[in-house]
């Protein structure tokens with residue numbers, strides 16, 4: 001298991017669950033100084049910075065790129081892959097595919113979280129899930145061209161109404177025979193939706209590709225009421241090789257939040 005911390009460059013997400021909001025050169029240096037293996041990037045769009053510049057920052061700081069988020073597509077541009085409008089769906093797909101290519105050139109997978117949208121006004125659940133399956137099929141194929149997977153993230157009930165639990169997501173992937181699509185276990189969302197986090201992780205098994213490592217209140221692990229040991233034991237049991245990425249509020253301050261994350265993971269390792 002490898003460690004990552006979120007770096008956010010989206011002004012609209014200042015209050016979001018991201019650790020470092022400094023300009024990327026400073027943010028990369030802070031992540032490296034703390035001892036993370038990688039950073040997870042939350043950018044306004046795929047043309048915010050060149051892949052060459054990111055590669056240079058990564059090499060200089062000996063950091064990998066764990067993943068790239070696409071949430072700005074929803075937050076900044078109002079795009080979702082289940083929009084009732086075919087034109088808007090196509091725009092959303094273009095946005096995510098550009099992010100897949102951006103991340104892919106850096107060896108990093110892209111994530112579909114907020115941009116999955118929700119069913120409701122002007123859209124049945126059945127049709128929304130069909131749009132989601134179509135989008136994920138294409139994203140899996142696009143990511144495969146870069147030899148990386150595509151990551152799908154189930155969200156809690158207050159953020160989406162499509163797929164809330166890991167087991168539902170596994171069923172969806174299998175039913176639609178989606179290839180090269182892995183699942184993100186965001187422990188914050190899971191705390192709201194799963195009966196037993198460790199059991200859900202064990203059952204998801206090989207489908208799991210990424211973890212957002214957050215406590216129950218979306219602060220750093222240790223600041224809420226989640227027990228990390230059974231979760232880390234479950235991840236070890238399924239031979240999880242991916243990242244534990246701190247997608248958390250920068251509380252009480254970014255450095256402490258990041259350090260607490262590492263402390264929690266390293267305590268289990270030793």
Ligand code: LER
Pocket residue numbers: 016017069071113114153155159186212247
């Ligand atoms: C994105 O990873 C996520 O977890 C969503 O809740 C957006 O904040």
Ligand code: MN
Pocket residue numbers: 113153186212247
């Ligand atoms: Mn998340």
